Amino acid sequence: EPEVTQTPSHQVTQMGQEVILRCVPISNHLYFYWYRQILGQKVEFLVSFYNNEISEKSEIFDDQFSVERPDGSNFTLKIRSTKLEDSAMYFCASNQQGSAGQPQHFGDGTRLSIL
Amino acid sequence: AQSVTQLDSHVSVSEGTPVLLRCNYSSSYSPSLFWYVQHPNKGLQLLLKYTSAATLVKGINGFEAEFKKSETSFHLTKPSAHMSDAAEYFCVVSDTSGTYKYIFGTGTRLKVLA
Numbered sequence: 114e115p116e117v118t119q120t121p122s123h124q125v126t127q128m129g130q131e132v133i134l135r136c137v138p139i140s141n142h143l144y145f146y147w148y149r150q151i152l153g154q155k156v157e158f159l160v161s162f163y164n165n166e167i168s169e170k171s172e173i174f175d176d177q178f179s180v181e182r183p184d185g186s187n188f189t190l191k192i193r194s195t196k197l198e199d200s201a202m203y204f205c206a207s208n209q210q211g212s213a214g215q216p217q218h219f220g221d222g223t224r225l226s227i228l
Numbered sequence: 229a230q231s232v233t234q235l236d237s238h239v240s241v242s243e244g245t246p247v248l249l250r251c252n253y254s255s256s257y258s259p260s261l262f263w264y265v266q267h268p269n270k271g272l273q274l275l276l277k278y279t280s281a282a283t284l285v286k287g288i289n290g291f292e293a294e295f296k297k298s299e300t301s302f303h304l305t306k307p308s309a310h311m312s313d314a315a316e317y318f319c320v321v322s323d324t325s326g327t328y329k330y331i332f333g334t335g336t337r338l339k340v341l342a
Contacts, residue, residue: 117271146329155334156272156318161327168327204271206330213260213322214279217330219272 115139119220136205144211149201234333247306251319260322
């Protein structure tokens with residue numbers, strides 16, 4: 114069964130540094146999402162992406178964050194100047210139609226640790 | 229605004245006994261509801277979904293959930309727990325506005341005792 118893949122599985126970065134989290138969605142999917150889960154808290158929506166542009170973003174997704182689909186397969190999340198509070202598990206998800214009833218498929222996540 | 233509330237942060241059951249993980253939802257519209265499971269160091273795997281068809285939904289690994297509009301509930305059940313069911317379970321509602329982003333419950337950690 115096709116899978117969403119995320120790399121790296123664990124990223125350790127110094128505060129203030131830039132970090133790029135990578136995702137390869139399922140090949141025929143058109144809608145892409147990033148979520149994060151701070152340790153001990155609920156999973157939160159960050160951003161959705163369709164047709165090479167941001168469709169929706171949360172309050173968390175400020176100017177330090179950006180997303181890109183640089184080629185036909187990768188979907189990246191960049192944090193320009195990381196803060197301690199960016200430490201979290203980041204999940205990428207995708208689905209084919211972006212409709213309410215269609216499930217999103219998730220990757221295994223990237224655990225980001227900011228020192 | 230839509231939301232889901234998972235009533236138990238931790239549930240412990242003995243192997244072979246029934247599992248009940250509770251979820252209540254709040255929605256102005258007919259909701260699309262999902263249950264996902266997360267095993268340690270793994271991603272979120274879809275167990276089942278409700279999208280206004282049958283109110284009793286069967287999922288993978290013997291799990292099922294019943295949508296009850298009168299109680300605004302979508303509880304997850306399994307007749308007989310297995311050790312491999314130990315994981316974190318998330319109840320999710322799809323937002324009907326915008327891009328159908330997911331709104332997650334706080335999760336229930338299921339422990340299965342031998």
